[in-house]
Structure formats: C-alpha cells, structure tokens
Amino acid sequence: MTAAPDPPVALVTCLHFPGSRLAGAIARLEDTSPHVSEIVVVLDGVTDDERREILEWAPLLPKVRILQPRSPLGVANARNLALAAVTSEYVWFVDDDDEWVPDAARVVADSLADGYDVIAFRARYRDHPDSAGRVVDGVDESRGTTAREARRMLLDGTLQGFLWSKLFARRVLGTDPFPDLSSQSDVVGVARALARSHRLRLRPEELYTYVNRPGSITRTSALRLQNLARASDLVVEALADDADPAETDHFRAWFSCSGTVRTVARQRVPLREAMPALRDAQRSARLLARRGVRGDGARMRLELAALRLDPRVAVILGRFAYALLDARRAFRRRAS
Template sequence: MPEVSVIVPVKNAVAHLAGLREQCEGLTGASTIEVLVVDDGSTDGSSEVLRSWAEGTALDLRVLRGSGQGVAAARNLAVSEARGDYLWFTDADDRWSPDIVSTLLAAARHTDADLVVANARKVGVAGEDLGEITDAARAGTATGVEAMERLLVGSLQGHLWNKLVRRSVLGVAPFPPTRAHSDLGGLLGVLGRSATVAFEAQEVYTYIIRPGSILNSRGYRWRDLPDCLDLAREVGEGRVADASLELFATNQVALPLFHESVRREGVLDVSEVRAMRAYARSLISRRSIVRAFRGGHRGAAARAVGVKLGSAPYAALYRRYRVRRYATLDAAAGERSARRRDPST
C-alpha cells in the first residue's frame, strides 16, 4: 500500500501535462507514492495524454473521471479513492521540489502529525518573484486549535499544496462545493480534527499565478469567501478567541473582497461591485479595527479604516498598488477576458 497519495485535479491542462509527468516521476521515494489524477471533463486532449501516461509509466498512477463540477468535487472524489495514509494535493501547472513528499512525510513520521506545513513561493508567469509564503517560520509543532488560530490571524494560509494531510482527518467530502477557496474551507475542517500539526521550515513549492486561475477568472464567485467565514465561525466557535475570528473576517474576508471589487471593475456588473463593497464594510467595525491594531496587525487595521471610512480614496490607492505590483498579471488577465468577449478571436 502507498504511504502517500498525490492528488492532482486536471481540466484542459494539456500544455502542462508533460511537466506534471516529469515532476511526479521525479519525486523522491516514488515507490511509496500513488498518483491520482482527476480528469474533470477535459476537452483539449488532456484525457488522451493522461491515458497514454498511465499505460507507459512505472509510477503507481490512476486517472479518475471527474463529474465536471469543479476542483472541490474532483478533490473529494480523489479523497474517496486514495489508499495512502497521507495525502498531498497539488496543481498541474506549478513547480515543486522533488523532495517535497519525502520531506513532509519524514516530518509526519517524526512527530506523528495529522498535518504537516511547509513554505512556498509565489511567482508570476514571466518568472517575477511575488514573495514567499511563510506558513512555517520555524520548525516545531502545535495543536490543531493553535494552528487554526494561526490561520485565522493570517500567519498560516489556506493553500493545500505546501501541506501534507493524514487521510483520517479529512473525513468524507472535506472540500465545500465553492468555485474558489474550497482549499481554505477544507483546511478549516482539517484543523478542527487534527491533534498535532508539524511545521517544516523549508521552501518546497512554487505557486505560479496565472491569468486563467480561478481567482483570476471572470467566473469568480465572490460569495465563496463569506461561505468560508461561516465555516470558520462554525468550526472555531468556542475553541478559538473571538478576536481571532473577528480578525479573520476583517483581514481575510472583508479586505480581499474589497480588493477584488476594485480588480473587477468593468468586468462585474456595477450592482455586484457595490454588493461586494457593502458586505466588506459590514464586517468592519470600530472594535475589529481596534482589536487588529492592538494585536499587532497595524497594516490590516489601517486598510480596514480606509475601506470603512473612505472607500473611494482607498480604491484609488489600491488601483495604483496593483499597477506597481501585478501589472503583468493583470494585463494578461485583461487580454484573456477580452478574447472571451470577442467572438472573432
């Protein structure tokens, strides 16, 4: 039986499958690994490439047929089929260290952890460095509730690909049926069921931010974040500090929603943009701002003041920030969106 199941949801990713195969077959300790690729209704030839790969590899590889209902359903299907004691979730179009699974598995064995967390790096499609994701600032362990506190206050992010999860704490269908942020929703549940979380202070994954990603697509559903907030309250109520839940609402729901409303001006209906901003402002109160400031989250507190009291000036400031920080990505996303709207292209 495999020790680790590597889970990869795929839809119309034919351009990335050669790289995916090379990386999966190059994983250290491949003899202890199974790879489950969920083909979620591809129409670009991915299915044929995956079939050929499965027939011509020594890797323990299975290709599952998804229902076409999105990444959350695809991951849930793979969880139900996985045989490994631990699961690692990755994306076909990213890069990772060949030692990622062996490194995380060694930490899990050493600490008997239900969840192992490492670090990652964000880059743009042109290779520009967009910063490190430091989920594990130093090596050590924490309880699941302590790690949940870290997630709520922003020192632990909700991505899956820099984490290894014990299968038994995932439960049945762990990922909520949201278009975006299902990884965050699933991780909240995992933390609620985890006794021990291990932190491995190594950078093992490179997340490539592309214009076609869910968060950069026109089909982004903004109400997915409020759904995650509801789940955080459900899982954390009575287990974590009220101030942590309040900071999560401000810093990881209200502010990102407001920022998305700025990014999507001209793409979303004006009524949707207004609804996003109204909801974001409704989550911010004088108490939440003061708590954020006193808790050392002064940047979040300042941004929350801007959203609550001067949303138009703050939106202008955020536009300028986007130009400086993400000009290449936003330009590519705009071109992609224009091609979709223009039937002649």
C-alpha cells in the same frame, strides 16, 4: 542495500483543460512518482485529445490512478472525489500548473514517521513564471506544535489556507471536507482538518512554488467574490469550539473584508460587478468596528476605514497601491 520504502503519501491533482500545460504536468508527476505511494488524477474537464494522451500515459506509471467523472465537478468536488479514492496514510494536494520539489515527501519523512496530523512547510509565490517570487506560507522554523496553536495561526494569517503547502493525515480530512464553492474551498478544508487534529509539525523547507497564471481560479475576473465571505463563515464555524471571538473577528476582518477589497483592486474586477460583495464587506467591516476590530497594521487599518466610508474609495486606493508595487517590482527586475 534495501531501498527506502515509498513515503505513505498520495499526491492528488485535478486537471481542468490544461492545454499547453499538460506536458509539464505529466513530467512533474513522473518525477514525483518514485517518492510517493500513489498519484490520483481527476480529469475534471479535458478535451478528447487531452484525455487520450493522459490515458495512454497513465499505464506507464503503476502508481497513477485516473478518475473520470461524467461531467466537470468543480475543483472542490473533484478534490472530494479524489480523496474518497485515496488509500495512503497522508494526502498532498497540488495544482497541475505549479512547481514542487519531487521528493518533498522524503524531505519530511521523519515527520511522517512521527505521525503528525498535519505537516506544514514553506511555499513560494510567483506572479509570473520568470519572477523570483516571495514566500507566502509557512514559518522559518522546525518544531511541533499543538493543533490549538495551529488553528490560531490560521486565524491570524501566520499559516495560510493553501492546501499545497501541507501534508494531511487522511484521518483528519474526513469525508467531503471541501464545500461546493468555485473558489476558497481550500481554506475551509484546511480549517476542518485542523479542527480534527491534535499535533502539527512546522517545517522550514521551501517545497512548493505557486505560479499565478492568467485564468487560474483566484485570478479570473469572473471570481465569485461572495465566496470570501462564505468561506470566512465556514472557517469560523469549523473552529468555533475553541476559538476566541476576538480571533474569529480578526480573521473575518483580514480574510473577508480586506480580502474582498484587495481582490477587486488587484484583479481589476469591474466595480459594477463587484459592488454587491463590496457592500457586504462594508457592512461586515462596520459591524466589526463596533466590536473594536479596526485592523492590524497601517495598510489594513486604512483599507477598513476606507471600506467603511465607501467601498469605491477603498478599491481606488488599493489599485493605486498595487500600481506603485508593480512599478517598484518592474524597476527591480530591470535593475537586476
């Protein structure tokens, strides 16, 4: 019996000083290798020992290609570099310290064969390695949809801007889809890909788990908060041709305004460091309120109202809400 051909999918990951996570990353890549057509690994900052271990391992898997920039590029530029080297029909971006179903590309093989521009599946988030987590992206249904609807789903938050919960046809990614931002470049890349797309497939399977660890891009207190506003502008720019102004205003409200408050509150970014971005978010929230955008749901309405009044009040309320949430989750873990 003839073995099924490898799915035409390139797995892309960018390593940035993985340390103790390297062994796990290598094991996951080995497990995934039989189920993709190529693996592209960018060494975007590694120690000499890490480089040596990777270069000794890579020849054991013929599908692996190692890219070694002369100096660290940052995650966005590293992904652009990897994309330029991809030869497969589809691309799947993963983070080396997360977890995924190794044969995910085979699970969605029928959607690959149908030639969809983007295939979106469900992903789970865990705030630490031992938690059960929760679903943070995707929908619990299996159907095709137009790219126009998919773009609306991105703007209203039904689909999130995560890369790892989607397979992209190489043709819709174009050249350098990720802007040179230290964070939030992924949502811009997703928006730009959707702007070039015609058909998207929604899948109900959970195929990826994002494990939020200390030191990750979105968790560090050194996060450049202004990236939220800049990414918001770039997403709106990418989707401007067929997006309704009310849809883009709503996106700015939840992604940039509420997103800034929640990031500062959740990651406990010092207020002195966060105030420039919070003041920008306050001005944006006030402008959106004059257009009639005050948020969907009680929590978002409260966040935006507090932000318009005083960003410090919004952050204090946010930190209190997260403290209650953490206490409730800790109680449930102990009870189970």
